Amino acid sequence: MIMYLSESSELMSREETIVFKAAEVPIEWEEHYVGNEIDPRTQSFLTWESLESVRKNKVGLKGPMATPIGKGHRSLNLTLRKELNLYANVRPCYSLPGYKTRYDDVDLITIRENTEGEYSGLEHQVVRGVVESLKIITRQASLRVAEYAFHYAKSHGRDRVSAIHKANIMQKTDGLFLKCCREVAEKYPEIKYEEVVIDNCCMMLVKNPALFDVLVMPNLYGDIISDLCAGLIGGLGLTPSCNIGEGGIALAEAVHGSAPDIAGKNLANPTALMLSAVTMLRHLELHDKADQIQNAILNTIAEGKYRTADLGGSSSTTDFTKAIIDHL
Amino acid sequence: MIMYLSESSELMSREETIVFKAAEVPIEWEEHYVGNEIDPRTQSFLTWESLESVRKNKVGLKGPMATPIGKGHRSLNLTLRKELNLYANVRPCYSLPGYKTRYDDVDLITIRENTEGEYSGLEHQVVRGVVESLKIITRQASLRVAEYAFHYAKSHGRDRVSAIHKANIMQKTDGLFLKCCREVAEKYPEIKYEEVVIDNCCMMLVKNPALFDVLVMPNLYGDIISDLCAGLIGGLGLTPSCNIGEGGIALAEAVHGSAPDIAGKNLANPTALMLSAVTMLRHLELHDKADQIQNAILNTIAEGKYRTADLGGSSSTTDFTKAIIDHL
Ligand SMILES: CC(C)[C@H](C(=O)O)[C@@H](O)C(=O)O
Numbered sequence: 001m002i003m004y005l006s007e008s009s010e011l012m013s014r015e016e017t018i019v020f021k022a023a024e025v026p027i028e029w030e031e032h033y034v035g036n037e038i039d040p041r042t043q044s045f046l047t048w049e050s051l052e053s054v055r056k057n058k059v060g061l062k063g064p065m066a067t068p069i070g071k072g073h074r075s076l077n078l079t080l081r082k083e084l085n086l087y088a089n090v091r092p093c094y095s096l097p098g099y100k101t102r103y104d105d106v107d108l109i110t111i112r113e114n115t116e117g118e119y120s121g122l123e124h125q126v127v128r129g130v131v132e133s134l135k136i137i138t139r140q141a142s143l144r145v146a147e148y149a150f151h152y153a154k155s156h157g158r159d160r161v162s163a164i165h166k167a168n169i170m171q172k173t174d175g176l177f178l179k180c181c182r183e184v185a186e187k188y189p190e191i192k193y194e195e196v197v198i199d200n201c202c203m204m205l206v207k208n209p210a211l212f213d214v215l216v217m218p219n220l221y222g223d224i225i226s227d228l229c230a231g232l233i234g235g236l237g238l239t240p241s242c243n244i245g246e247g248g249i250a251l252a253e254a255v256h257g258s259a260p261d262i263a264g265k266n267l268a269n270p271t272a273l274m275l276s277a278v279t280m281l282r283h284l285e286l287h288d289k290a291d292q293i294q295n296a297i298l299n300t301i302a303e304g305k306y307r308t309a310d311l312g313g314s315s316s317t318t319d320f321t322k323a324i325i326d327h328l
Numbered sequence: 329m330i331m332y333l334s335e336s337s338e339l340m341s342r343e344e345t346i347v348f349k350a351a352e353v354p355i356e357w358e359e360h361y362v363g364n365e366i367d368p369r370t371q372s373f374l375t376w377e378s379l380e381s382v383r384k385n386k387v388g389l390k391g392p393m394a395t396p397i398g399k400g401h402r403s404l405n406l407t408l409r410k411e412l413n414l415y416a417n418v419r420p421c422y423s424l425p426g427y428k429t430r431y432d433d434v435d436l437i438t439i440r441e442n443t444e445g446e447y448s449g450l451e452h453q454v455v456r457g458v459v460e461s462l463k464i465i466t467r468q469a470s471l472r473v474a475e476y477a478f479h480y481a482k483s484h485g486r487d488r489v490s491a492i493h494k495a496n497i498m499q500k501t502d503g504l505f506l507k508c509c510r511e512v513a514e515k516y517p518e519i520k521y522e523e524v525v526i527d528n529c530c531m532m533l534v535k536n537p538a539l540f541d542v543l544v545m546p547n548l549y550g551d552i553i554s555d556l557c558a559g560l561i562g563g564l565g566l567t568p569s570c571n572i573g574e575g576g577i578a579l580a581e582a583v584h585g586s587a588p589d590i591a592g593k594n595l596a597n598p599t600a601l602m603l604s605a606v607t608m609l610r611h612l613e614l615h616d617k618a619d620q621i622q623n624a625i626l627n628t629i630a631e632g633k634y635r636t637a638d639l640g641g642s643s644s645t646t647d648f649t650k651a652i653i654d655h656l
């Protein structure tokens with residue numbers, strides 16, 4: 001059973017489930033929807049039941065959503081990350097064969113600390129006109145995400161981990177993060193380890209993304225760098241995301257929102273969500289199915305006959321999905 | 329008189345002063361060097377006299393420096409920014425004609441709040457393994473930099489200002505920053521105003537930098553985005569930077585360090601510092617001289633005969649500088 005979190009009850013008509021069915025992926029979905037009102041147990045529109053479902057199933061897929069904006073409730077993303085202790089957010093980003101951007105050599109993995117840093121939610125007004133927010137870095141969360149990054153590098157045959165930071169300015173917080181990365185690096189002598197200041201990292205990424213391999217970093221830098229990397233290969237419509245939590249939880253997600261302007265018009269590109277679903281299959285060790293679906297998606301895009309509007313094509317979501325199924 | 333801050337007494341042999349002399353720029357330099365020991369009045373290697381010199385002359389140029397690293401003193405950059413209240417850091421970034429990168433349509437101005445935000449220097453350990461740092465946003469500094477950005481846009485014939493933020497997460501701090509930008513935007517109805525989340529901004533910048541014009545933002549985002557933009561056109565060796573302070577102070581600087589690996593080898597690219605010196609001339613309203621020198625630099629690079637190693641050429645700093653003088 002897999003938790004599927006969505007905005008509305010349209011699961012069985014969703015592209016990723018259709019493709020999963022066509023590929024005969026041996027899983028069953030358990031559907032959950034974002035609530036209409038704030039659930040007091042989560043302080044957000046996220047229902048308590050959906051949280052329980054991920055805790056029980058250990059695996060989930062979160063559809064694209066337009067986060068409800070307003071006061072008095074917590075953001076859906078933040079609630080999921082904090083309640084489920086989703087400590088690492090993994091965003092692979094690689095050039096799609098046949099889809100041309102300014103870069104053709106991108107193959108990056110950003111691994112983002114996902115629970116603290118600038119996302120503490122601790123902010124207050126000191127006096128009128130002076131506000132402050134707290135960035136929190138802990139040894140525990142830093143070690144955990146660093147450990148995940150090195151383990152990921154090793155188990156995926158990657159040979160380098162770069163820790164991204166601004167410890168020249170935030171010596172104590174980012175300094176602690178680096179200290180933890182160094183400690184973990186020592187246990188992985190076969191993986192090269194380097195430290196790169198965030199501003200310099202962004203400059204190097206746009207000049208020559210091939211300089212990097214696996215990047216690990218505190219929360220906000222991960223948010224920024226993963227979007228930058230997505231931009232290199234064509235945007236958030238193409239990049240998967242998977243959140244790793246305590247006790248082996250994996251919650252895959254589309255990072256992009258539900259694009260209200262094109263919602264319901266059969267125009268959206270389902271690639272990011274499908275590739276995210278693929279990372280979920282890998283987490284379940286269903287590697288054959290994962291390969292099969294991933295190749296079908298990449299081959300469809302490479303062939304170029306069926307592409308959605310965001311990739312310069314004119315296919316509907318349905319036709320693009322059909323083409324993927326044909327490639328299975 | 330212009331304050332010139334440098335690491336060692338080499339002013340008269342420095343490329344920017346040689347070019348200034350050749351162009352008969354009517355200014356006189358007043359030299360200051362980074363001290364050998366910490367000046368108790370500045371708590372850094374920056375001498376009190378050099379600060380006094382900028383205060384008096386109102387204009388200064390800071391040469392590339394390898395910031396001394398170590399405990400017990402403040403960073404040179406931060407000391408300058410805080411002591412002189414250098415509230416806005418302006419970094420223009422445009423594609424250099426004839427110098428090919430992946431982008432040929434870059435023409436961006438990043439304007440960075442330069443005194444607060446994540447650079448507060450306020451950090452401490454809460455308990456063992458838990459550290460925090462404070463990001464401070466004030467109404468005063470936000471209004472001031474927003475005002476500068478809109479004024480800059482208007483006086484430079486630019487029609488759009490984008491405020492970059494992460495107010496969806498830091499609602500109070502970045503929220504206050506946005507509120508101030510909105511207030512100022514109302515006074516400039518002829519300038520388009522938009523708000524862009526930092527992660528999305530980075531994605532858009534690498535996909536299509538022509539989407540932006542003038543960007544204004546809190547300190548850390550400015551640090552990150554200005555380096556990203558520099559990367560689009562070839563790197564920090566090519567982008568000028570000028571700090572604007574209270575009472576009409578302008579302190580131009582090379583953002584890059586002194587590149588100890590090539591220092592003294594006559595290999596460095598002096599473009600960033602020369603273009604920074606040009607922004608200083610504009611501040612002094614010496615526009616003819618500024619145009620003359622800027623054109624000579626750009627034409628030399630465009631011609632392509634004399635380029636330093638970082639731009640794929642093999643010219644020495646001296647030959648590149650001579651070529652610029654020939655183009656004057
Ligand atoms: C929507 C927003 C809260 C979120 C974040 O800032 O983490 C998003 O940008 C992401 O990268 O997942």
Ligand SMILES: CC(C)[C@H](C(=O)O)[C@@H](O)C(=O)O
Nearest residue numbers: 168169199403405406551583
């Ligand atoms: C050297 C460093 C302290 C500085 C900063 O972070 O502001 C630099 O990156 C810059 O952009 O001027």
